[in-house]
Amino acid sequence: MDLFALQQQLGALTDYPLEQWQPAFCGPVPIRIDRDGSWYFHGSPIQRPELVRLFAAVLSCVDGRYLLTTPAEQVQIEVDDAPFLxxxxxxxxxxxxxxxxxxxxxxIAGPDFPVLLQPEAGNGQLLPYLQLKRGLRAKFSRTLYYRLAEQAQEQTVDGQCQYWLHSGTYPFRLG
Known part of the structure; x- marks a missing residue:
């Protein structure tokens, strides 16, 4: 994967029609997103934010596999938990x-981008994630979670304490 060529090829686009591209699958590449949403190439942090944003714009999750898709190729990367924080x-x-x-x-949290409680990778604890397009999701950072938890309303459902918030008319369970 030639990073410079990729940046040149996609730099002029504002929206990436991944669904319309049918590139060859070229296998895995040594790109990894850690639990905190930091991106690595060959184990070294990717220092250029514009390159990370470019990769994020062509990222999808299909059948549990995280893929970077360009008009010329599709590669698989490793994601420890959720690709975004x-x-x-x-x-x-x-x-x-x-x-x-x-x-x-x-x-905006709501029907288009719902908040779902899902098991965290590794320990299975139920945590809130925002469901995004293309099968992707974003995990609530610990700081943000606690900030919102202070505003949540406690409800008891089937003898279990639950914490709820509303985004407009959209209710969602925080924990």
Missing amino acids: LVDAVWLDDGRLQLTTNLQQSF
């Missing part, structure tokens, strides 16, 4: 919750 949240004037990732991508 939610690091900030802002309540909008209309009561919706806007969540921001470690790559400065913003999403």
Whole structure:
């Protein structure tokens, strides 16, 4: 994978139509995203944020495999948990919750981007994740989770204590 050629090839696009591209699968490459959303190439951190954002824009998850897809090739990468980490949240004037990732991508929690409790990779503990497009998800950072937990409303359901928030009219369970 020629990183410079990839950047040149995709740099002019604003939206990447991955579903329309049918490149050859070229196998795995030594790119890894750790549990904190940091990207590595051959074990070394990728220092250029614009390159990480470019990779993130062509990332998808299909049948549990994380793929980078370009018009010329498709490769598999390793993801320890979720490829993105939610690091900030802002309540909008209309009561919706806007969540921001470690790559400065913003999403509104709701039917298009639901918050789901899913087992964390490694220990199976149920944690909130934001479901994104292309089979991807973003994990709530510990700091953000606790910040939102302070605002959650406690409800007892079937004898179990649950914590709920609303993004506009969309209710979601935080834990």
